[in-house]
Amino acid sequence: MEIKQAKLYDAARKLFLEQGFKATNIAAIASKAGVAVGTFYNFYPSKSAIFIDIYNAENEQVKQSILSEVDLTGDPKKVVRKIVQEILKQSQANLILQEWFVNAALNRQISKTNKNAVTDSVVYATLMTLIDSWEKRKLLKVGMSKERIISLFNALTVIDFHQSEIQTDNYFQVLNDLIDGILLVILK
Template structure:
């Protein structure tokens, strides 16, 4: 990244974190970065464009910090539950990550923009490793392919992408129930 682009990105990150997407303007981002508003448009097409990039970086950072603190050799049900709990805990106090849960318009835009984000993400790569570990430890039911297991977990991503359409007061519990069902299906 160019130096001005880095300053814009950092300013956007700090402002989105402090005041959220809705209450942050391009003019504020440019001012905090010490550049003219016109310079913003040399690097980003819109506030949505820079937010998506900030969101992706923040999301991967949060996932990395979560995965660095968990025991990947823990019992699968406990491990997955811990990871999900930590995702929700980190998102609860982070206005950037909260936009995924609270802003249906941004949720849809993130999903549309990041069509390959699932496969490219740290969590997906970790899931691939976990499935291999579980298989090596003899924890998986026979006859269930790795691809089928991946498809089941990918279905959770589809649910998450459409969470604003799901009518529930406890999305976290719904997600835990679905994960428990998948684990009950794939584990011995």
């Protein structure tokens, strides 16, 4: 990566993390990188293009971070709780990763540009690694497909984004109860 391109990338990443995709514009990226707006277009055709590069790198970094911290051979309840809490925590704290969930147009662009966007996503890739581990250890109930398991865990993401609508003072207990229920359905 050329020096100016690296400066643009770093500046865009910082701005996307601070303000999100919509609030960030090309002029601000170029200014923060110390280059002219025209220089931006020498390396990226659009704001979406640089964002997608940054999103993919951010996604991979978070995925590796989570997988490096979790012992997949541990007690399934503890492992899933740790993974789900880390995914939700890191996604909530990262405006770049949040775009996958809140910006449908950008989500489609990421998926169109990156054919493996879904399978490479933090949630999917981490859970598939865990499910593969359970499958090897013969912990899954007969007839339980990976697609069904992923759908059950994806429902937790939907619930998490609507947590303000769940009237409770103990949201994480509710989340843990849901995880326990999912594990009862999928594990022997």
